[in-house]
Structures are given as structure tokens and as C-alpha cells.
Amino acid sequence: MKNNLNNLDKPYNPKETEDKIYAIWEKSGFFNPDNLPKKPQTKKQKTFSIIMPPPNANGSLHIGHAIFVALQDIMIRYHRMKGDKTLWLPGADHAGFETQVVYDKKLEKEGRSRFQIPADQLRQEMWDFTQANKKTMENQLRKLGASCDWSREKFTLDKDIVEIVYQTFEKLKNDGLLYKGKRIVNWCVKHQTSLSEVEIKYQERKDPLYYIKYGPLELATVRLETKFGDTAVAINPKDKRYRKYVGEEIEIETVLGKSKIKVIADETVDINFGTGAIKVTPAHDPADFEIWQRHKDEMPEPKQVIDRFGKMNELAGPYQGLKIMEARKKIEEDMIKKGLLNYSKTDHHYKHNVATCYKCGTIIEPLILDNQWFVKMTEKPHSGGESLRDAAVKAVKSGKIKFIPKRFEKIFFHWMKNIKDWNISRQIVWGIKIPDENTTDVFDTWFSSGQWPFAVLLAQNRSSSKLKKNIFDYTTKDFEEFYPTDVMETAWDIIFFWVARMIMLGLYATGKAPFKCVYLHGLIRDKERQKMSKSKGNVIDPLGVIDIYGADALRMALVVGNAPGNDPIIYEEKIRGYRNFANKIWQASRFVLMNLDGFNPKAKPKLTLSDKKRLKEINKLKKEITKLIESFKFYAAAEKLYHYFWHIFADKIIESIKPRLRENNKKDRQAAQHLLLEILKTNLKLLHPFMPFITEEIWSKLPIKNKKLLMIEQWPKKPF
RNA sequence: GCGCGCUUAGCUCAGUGGUAGAGCAUCGCUUUUACACAGCGAGGGCCGGGGGUUCAAUCCCCUCAGCGCGCACCA
Numbered sequence: 001m002k003n004n005l006n007n008l009d010k011p012y013n014p015k016e017t018e019d020k021i022y023a024i025w026e027k028s029g030f031f032n033p034d035n036l037p038k039k040p041q042t043k044k045q046k047t048f049s050i051i052m053p054p055p056n057a058n059g060s061l062h063i064g065h066a067i068f069v070a071l072q073d074i075m076i077r078y079h080r081m082k083g084d085k086t087l088w089l090p091g092a093d094h095a096g097f098e099t100q101v102v103y104d105k106k107l108e109k110e111g112r113s114r115f116q117i118p119a120d121q122l123r124q125e126m127w128d129f130t131q132a133n134k135k136t137m138e139n140q141l142r143k144l145g146a147s148c149d150w151s152r153e154k155f156t157l158d159k160d161i162v163e164i165v166y167q168t169f170e171k172l173k174n175d176g177l178l179y180k181g182k183r184i185v186n187w188c189v190k191h192q193t194s195l196s197e198v199e200i201k202y203q204e205r206k207d208p209l210y211y212i213k214y215g216p217l218e219l220a221t222v223r224l225e226t227k228f229g230d231t232a233v234a235i236n237p238k239d240k241r242y243r244k245y246v247g248e249e250i251e252i253e254t255v256l257g258k259s260k261i262k263v264i265a266d267e268t269v270d271i272n273f274g275t276g277a278i279k280v281t282p283a284h285d286p287a288d289f290e291i292w293q294r295h296k297d298e299m300p301e302p303k304q305v306i307d308r309f310g311k312m313n314e315l316a317g318p319y320q321g322l323k324i325m326e327a328r329k330k331i332e333e334d335m336i337k338k339g340l341l342n343y344s345k346t347d348h349h350y351k352h353n354v355a356t357c358y359k360c361g362t363i364i365e366p367l368i369l370d371n372q373w374f375v376k377m378t379e380k381p382h383s384g385g386e387s388l389r390d391a392a393v394k395a396v397k398s399g400k401i402k403f404i405p406k407r408f409e410k411i412f413f414h415w416m417k418n419i420k421d422w423n424i425s426r427q428i429v430w431g432i433k434i435p436d437e438n439t440t441d442v443f444d445t446w447f448s449s450g451q452w453p454f455a456v457l458l459a460q461n462r463s464s465s466k467l468k469k470n471i472f473d474y475t476t477k478d479f480e481e482f483y484p485t486d487v488m489e490t491a492w493d494i495i496f497f498w499v500a501r502m503i504m505l506g507l508y509a510t511g512k513a514p515f516k517c518v519y520l521h522g523l524i525r526d527k528e529r530q531k532m533s534k535s536k537g538n539v540i541d542p543l544g545v546i547d548i549y550g551a552d553a554l555r556m557a558l559v560v561g562n563a564p565g566n567d568p569i570i571y572e573e574k575i576r577g578y579r580n581f582a583n584k585i586w587q588a589s590r591f592v593l594m595n596l597d598g599f600n601p602k603a604k605p606k607l608t609l610s611d612k613k614r615l616k617e618i619n620k621l622k623k624e625i626t627k628l629i630e631s632f633k634f635y636a637a638a639e640k641l642y643h644y645f646w647h648i649f650a651d652k653i654i655e656s657i658k659p660r661l662r663e664n665n666k667k668d669r670q671a672a673q674h675l676l677l678e679i680l681k682t683n684l685k686l687l688h689p690f691m692p693f694i695t696e697e698i699w700s701k702l703p704i705k706n707k708k709l710l711m712i713e714q715w716p717k718k719p720f
Numbered sequence: 721g722c723g724c725g726c727u728u729a730g731c732u733c734a735g736u737g738g739u740a741g742a743g744c745a746u747c748g749c750u751u752u753u754a755c756a757c758a759g760c761g762a763g764g765g766c767c768g769g770g771g772g773u774u775c776a777a778u779c780c781c782c783u784c785a786g787c788g789c790g791c792a793c794c795a
């Protein structure tokens with residue numbers, strides 16, 4: 001029998017194979033579940049679906065994306081081979097704030113600024129920018145071997161998706177789960193937008209804690225510069241020292257002169273901290289804002305003394321125009337001069353945590369903004385049912401949604417317990433405009449991506465006439481077939497940003513959990529355990545790696561030794577090791593093919609006792625691999641396959657069979673050939689989800705009648 | 721402050737209530753017609769410390785130490 005591998009280069013050359021193979025797959029149409037061979041009518045068609053976490057269309061794919069491709073493609077290819085109607089739906093995220101930040105930097109380099117460009121023009125520029133990135137990312141996904149259904153691909157700014165997002169917004173509004181108003185928000189003075197609770201990071205800082213005289217009282221504060229915005233002094237109602245002042249107006253002296261201020265009692269004031277008395281600055285402190293909300297009748301309206309750029313405004317008198325830290329220093333000096341500061345008491349080593357922007361590290365300036373939309377997390381909707389938070393917690397507690405690894409469920413519950421209402425207003429141009437006549441704000445990007453699993457399925461084949469129809473009275477074939485999806489596979493660091501929101505919004509909008517299982521992979525580190533980032537210069541470009549070692553090798557390196565939830569370490573030697581493995585597969589396959597002359601597939605093999613043992617052994621392997629994949633232990637399955645192929649099949653079986661291939665005993669030779677081919681075929685199938693390119697290429701060379709593509713061959717399960 | 725992890729061979733990581741595992745690296749030997757991106761062989765570990773449960777603990781419980789992470793936070 002003829003063989004082709006014989007003529008090829010000795011070391012396996014992935015470059016010559018991978019693009020060609022991907023083109024064959026894509027052309028076959030089998031990425032689309034509708035084109036897959038149907039099971040006999042007697043058997044019920046099972047489905048399997050994964051919605052791909054849509055990569056941000058503001059750059060190119062990094063090694064973290066390669067992990068999700070490797071893991072999800074394993075599941076997808078396994079289920080496809082098992083005969084399930086398998087859908088992997090790709091997409092891209094406009095990634096509102098993140099993309100705005102990236103684009104701001106680009107503009108900065110060009111000497112431009114988003115605040116000087118007309119909004120429409122900027123939006124068009126950013127649209128072109130993201131569309132170009134999206135194209136690049138699609139090709140990168142192809143390079144990685146992602147067997148996703150491109151015909152169903154969605155972008156978060158597609159018209160139909162936006163329409164669905166608006167309808168969910170309407171529903172939330174009608175259910176009383178939205179409120180808007182003048183609210184205090186986390187304001188980033190650099191990026192000029194408000195941020196949600198998960199978009200701020202606390203950083204420990206040392207700042208002086210000052211003690212200042214307030215009439216008959218003394219109080220402690222870090223923020224001298226906000227004192228012009230004080231609208232009350234608060235004490236604990238149980239504090240005997242100050243109880244007599246409650247309800248009184250006390251006369252105070254500041255650097256701006258004398259004035260009067262009300263003393264109020266609030267239980268949140270800690271008697272033991274500082275002096276037990278605090279200044280209340282509702283316009284610049286979230287906790288103080290809450291105090292004001294509780295004591296509106298006793299206090300004047302909040303007074304904003306810092307503007308959106310982090311500079312003192314006209315209410316700060318002579319300090320107007322100064323940045324916060326400059327103003328603080330100046331005020332400190334002036335207060336000392338005037339004897340308003342008990343300087344000897346100042347704690348210069350006061351450690352506290354300060355909220356900063358998670359992107360740029362700039363200290364967040366809490367500000368009161370108008371027309372801010374918030375989603376209520378802990379209140380019940382008017383139409384009945386549980387709060388967004390409670391429904392989500394229940395779904396996980398009841399096991400409707402499972403986390404892998406399970407420990408993340410605890411982290412999830414802990415966060416949900418402390419969850420705050422969600423500010424979904426962003427003051428940037430890049431995003432979905434909030435349907436509110438009084439604002440140009442856009443939605444927090446996670447408000448749309450939080451709806452992604454049901455939105456992309458409801459948006460399929462949605463004709464323009466149906467576009468307007470409310471999703472809550474409408475369904476699609478895809479939604480019926482594939483929702484809830486089977487697995488949401490993503491990185492653990494976006495549990496709160498994304499996973500929690502998908503669970504809450506999915507349950508709310510559809511009444512069903514958006515997925516049955518959340519598989520969380522870790523963040524890739526370098527050999528020094530540092531996170532990979534462009535600024536550190538330790539990033540690994542997946543395309544560069546693929547160019548040298550091949551996509552199969554990269555995928556294996558990312559899967560083996562990578563248990564869920566742990567942060568894997570990746571380095572070149574590891575990838576090289578799996579390149580070597582790919583070559584081992586290639587060489588062993590070459591050997592089998594080179595020794596097939598005279599092989600008759602129809603002849604009944606006369607197997608020896610040890611041959612039969614080997615077949616038993618491989619039956620056991622099939623079972624084990626299947627079980628490991630089903631239980632999400634991809635790292636173990638990959639390692640086992642590696643070990644079997646290399647150290648059992650290549651080192652032991654092939655070596656021991658060589659003499660039999662040379663002998664003239666035709667029957668025994670047939671048996672040996674039969675054994676080799678059977679084992680090779682089974683291994684290629686089992687390895688296919690992990691190393692799809694090389695296995696498909698070798699499969700194409702095997703002498704098999706009525707051969708299909710390996711990607712849709714039946715997953716091995718029946719014993720010989 | 722509340723909470724979650726991790727600690728196993730030089731490195732990266734699996735693992736199970738019953739005599740410790742893999743890959744890489746190391747050290748020998750081998751250029752044998754699938755493969756030197758290789759083969760054959762070898763060395764290497766009080767499974768972080770202490771205590772407990774058990775016939776038996778790397779595994780379960782307690783405790784200590786080191787490392788990492790999440791949440792919260794008051795001026």
C-alpha cells in the first residue's frame with residue numbers, strides 16, 4: 001500500500017500542515033452544528049454548546065486567549081466526535097472602557113485627545129479600529145485551530161445585540177430594578193468616567209492624619225482639601241462626650257473664615273477612631289454621601305469643591321485651580337499659621353487604603369454626577385421573583401450552576417453577599433448609548449457582555465421584522481437548542497466582572513441559568529511567577545510560538561500541568577517538549593505507514609496473546625481518557641496520552657514488533673500490521689481534541705476506506 | 721478585619737487513607753534503516769514544621785510557619 005509520509009521532511013513541519021488543514025475544516029462546514037451528520041432517528045440528538053468569551057477587539061490575541069482556545073476546543077472537538085450537535089459560538093467584544101483606554105493612548109501618541117474630537121468622528125474612528133482588530137483576532141483564532149462556527153459570529157455592537165440589550169434595560173426599568181439620579185460615583189480624573197465597584201482597586205498609602213479644630217470639637221481627617229465641602233459634623237449617638245451638641249449648629253473657623261455647621265448623630269461613626277467626631281463631605285466621600293441620604297432633613301445639599309479634573313473649584317476660594325495634593329499641602333500650611341491645626345498630633349504614618357482606577361492607578365475622586373443609572377442588586381422585581389443577587393446565589397447553591405474548581409463558589413458567594421448596586425453609566429463615547437434623552441453616557445460594557453450567552457443565541461437568524469419584537473416574547477431555534485449552554489470557560493479574574501453578571505442577567509432575562517458549568521482557568525505567569533504584561537516585556541506572542549513550534553505544541557504546553565483555577569507557568573522549553581512530541585507522533589506514524597506494504601484490511605488478523613493484551617490495554621486507555629475529559633481533567637488526559645503514545649506505543653510496542661515485520665511469516669506480519677494500525681488510529685482519535693492539526697494530517701494519509709475527516713470521526717468507545 | 725488557596729524530586733506540576741508519580745533538567749552509555757526534536761539505563765524526595773484521629777496519614781482534623789490571592793475598610 002502506498003504511503004505519503006515517507007516522502008515528507010523527516011522532522012514534522014507544522015507550518016506546511018496547519019493552514020492547509022484549517023482551510024479543509026472550514027470548507028467542510030462541520031464547524032456549523034447544522035451540517036454535522038445526524039444520528040439515527042432512534043437515538044436522541046444530544047447537543048453541546050459553548051459560547052466563546054468574546055475577546056476585546058482592541059488589540060491582538062495574547063497567550064491567555066490561547067489557553068481558552070485550547071481548553072474549549074478540546075471540549076468542542078470531543079463532543080463533536082461523540083456525535084453531539086456541537087456549537088462553539090465565537091464573537092468579539094467592543095469592550096467599552098478598555099478599548100477607550102487603549103484608543104486614548106493611541107490618540108495621545110498622535111498628539112490628539114478624545115476630548116477634542118467630535119463624538120461622531122471618534123466613534124467612527126474607533127469602529128474602524130475595532131473592526132480591523134476583530135479581523136486580526138479571527139485569523140489568530142484560526143491559527144490556534146479553534147473549530148468555532150464562524151457563520152454565527154457576533155459582535156457586541158451588532159444591531160440585533162444592541163436591540164436585545166435595550167429590551168433587557170426596559171424590562172429592568174419596568175421591574176423597578178433600575179434607578180437613576182444624582183449619585184456619588186467612583187470618578188477617574190484621568191479617564192473622565194465613572195467606574196463600578198469592581199473597576200476600582202484599593203492601594204495602601206501612607207498619608208498624614210490631621211487633627212483639626214471644629215469649634216468645640218476636634219476631628220481627624222486625611223482630606224483637608226475637602227473641608228470646604230463639609231455640610232455637617234457627625235458623631236455616634238452613643239458618644240456621651242458629644243451628645244449634647246447633636247442638633248446644634250456649632251461655629252467653626254476654617255482658612256476661609258468663620259461659619260456654622262450642624263452636628264448630627266449617625267451610628268456608623270466609630271467612637272474609637274480618631275476623636276470620635278467626623279466631618280461629613282457628601283460630595284466627595286461615598287460613606288458621607290450615605291450619611292447625607294439618611295439625614296437629608298437635617299443637612300444642606302452636598303457641596304462639590306473638586307471638579308472633574310481633580311482640581312479645586314470656586315468654592316475653595318484662593319485654592320481654586322490647585323490639584324488635590326497641592327491644595328492639601330497649601331491648606332495644611334495655612335491652617336498651621338492660623339492655629340487651626342493641632343500639628344503636634346498629626347499622625348504622619350497613618351496607613352489607609354485608597355481607591356484607585358484599576359487601569360491607570362490614579363486615585364479615584366468620588367463625585368456626585370447627575371443621570372447615573374444603577375441596577376438594584378438586592379431588591380425584588382415588581383413582576384415577582386427574587387432579587388438579581390438572590391436568584392444567582394440560589395442557582396449556584398442548588399447546583400444548577402457548578403464551578404470548577406469548586407472553591408470558586410465560596411469566593412462567588414462571599415462577593416455576592418457584599419454586592420453593591422451596579423453603576424452602569426459611563427462617560428465615554430465608545431459603547432452602547434444609554435436610551436435616556438438626558439445623557440450621552442454609554443452602558444458599562446459588562447452590562448452588554450453580561451447578556452452575551454442568551455443574546456447571541458436569540459440574535460441568530462433574526463430577520464429585521466422580528467428585530468423589534470420583544471425578546472421576552474420571542475425565541476429562536478438556536479436558543480431552544482443550545483440554551484442553557486453547557487460550559488462557560490474563562491479566566492478566574494473576571495468572575496465578578498463577567499461571570500456573576502451573566503448569571504444574574506441570564507436568570508433574570510430568560511428564567512434559566514446561562515450555563516450549567518463554569519470552568520475557570522488561571523492567569524499565565526512567566527518563570528518568575530509574574531503576570532504577563534506588555535509593559536513588563538514578558539509577554540509570549542502565541543503567533544510567534546506557533547510559527548516556530550506549531551499550534552499543536554503550544555496547545556499541549558498550555559493544557560498539560562494546568563489544573564483548573566491555578567496560574568500556569570509557561571516557558572519555551574515546555575513548548576519545545578511538545579513540539580518534540582508532535583515529531584514523535586509523526587515519526588511513529590511514518591514508521592507504521594512505511595511498513596504497511598502487503599497489508600490487507602479485510603484479512604482476519606491472527607493476533608498473538610500479547611497483541612490481545614495490547615488491545616485490551618488500549619481499550620482501557622479509551623475509557624480513561626473519556627472519563628478524564630468528561631470530568632474536566634484535561635491536564636491529566638493530555639499527559640496520559642503523551643505517556644501512552646511515546647513510552648508505550650513508540651518505545652515498547654513498535655520496538656517489539658519490528659522483528660515480526662521483517663519476517664516472512666505473512667500471517668504474523670498481517671497481525672502486526674493490524675495491531676499497529678489499530679493502535680495508531682485510536683491514538684489519533686484520542687489525541688485529536690488536544691492536537692487537532694497533526695492528527696488530522698496523519699489521518700488523511702491512513703489507508704482507510706470511506707474515510708471521513710478525523711474531526712467528525714466517531715470517538716472511540718467500542719472495544720474491538 | 722472577613723474569607724480562599726498553596727507548600728510533594730533541581731524546575732513545572734499531578735496524585736491517592738495502604739511501599740511516593742509525570743515531564744523537563746542532570747549523569748552514563750548508544751549514532752541500531754520511524755524519530756538525536758532520538759533510544760537504553762541511572763541518580764534524585766522525613767510529600768513545609770508540630771500535634772491528633774486511625775491497624776495505617778503526603779491525603780482527614782487541629783495548630784504553627786512561609787508564600788499567594790479575594791473582599792471589606794473609618795474620617
